[in-house]
Amino acid sequence: MTPAGPRKTAAYIGALAGLGLILAACSSGADPANYPEDDIDVIVPFSAGGPTDTVTRMVAEPMSEELGVQLVVQNVDGAGGTVGAGQAATAEPDGYTVLMHHIGMSTAPALYDDLAYDPVADFKPVGLVTEVPMTIVGSPDFEPTTFEEFVSHIQENADTVTMAHAGEGSASNLCGLLLMDALGVEVTAVPYDGTGPAMGELVGGQVDFMCDQTTNTTGQIEAGKVKAYAVTTPERIEALPDLPTTAEGGQPDIEVSVWHGLYVPAETPDEVVTQLTDALQVALADQMVIDQMADLGTAPVAADQATPEAHATLLQEQIESWGDIIGAGQGG
């Protein structure tokens, strides 16, 4: 066989490289050129009916329209969201498994020694979605009616008061830790797999109070089913104009809101991530999504935040800052 000339060799190498790319994509099962050609599972690491589930279902519909396939919510709850995130980390990197997670993605490394995944190395960020304020709410039978009364009641009765949350590292857990730290008390914490089920127990009077996202509390507050004490943002929010801020109630350190973002397994091809990011941006510009979020006290992030780059930057920053806060809290 005549030795191949340089050009032929170059052509071979080019073809091999091309083949390599296709093989790599095929080995990950992804076919970016024809993506998506099947329904896409969206893992929500908390129970159905809760705030993260609510936000996911809001964007899933317009994203489904944009991508031409269904985004199907799969609630995989437990351990403050780490069970669902762990399942997503090991899913096939073909674009058919997406994870919706929140601030809990950045707290888990500092809280779980045996975490089954690395939030940075095992995932590719698709884009941020929204940043949800939190509210401090009480069961209808809970004695305090104002935030000031709530603070003194907690400080005087810490050993008998119960607080619901969605597991270690969840947003409701973090807010609860901030609250207890600011008030210098330790109350009995009652974990659930999500604040969806916790809300049922709160309305029923099985637990005394909870710190939870407006996407789960606004409706209950407006219906008078729970007592509302304060919102954890620097300014009051439009959806609940009569609800004072924690700062107005003399507790400025109890300030937190819950950023949410979409993720795919780390080996998912960039072309697939781009398609998901584009669909997310279309969803966040959708007037119905904007109105639904406004009714529940939040809003889509700005378009320049609904990008893999902005998402990756925030995730890294939050892992570092929560690592310091939690480390300091654990006497580190």
Ligand code: MLT
């Ligand atoms: C949920 O969807 O249940 C919440 O996001 C849980 C939490 O983090 O408090």
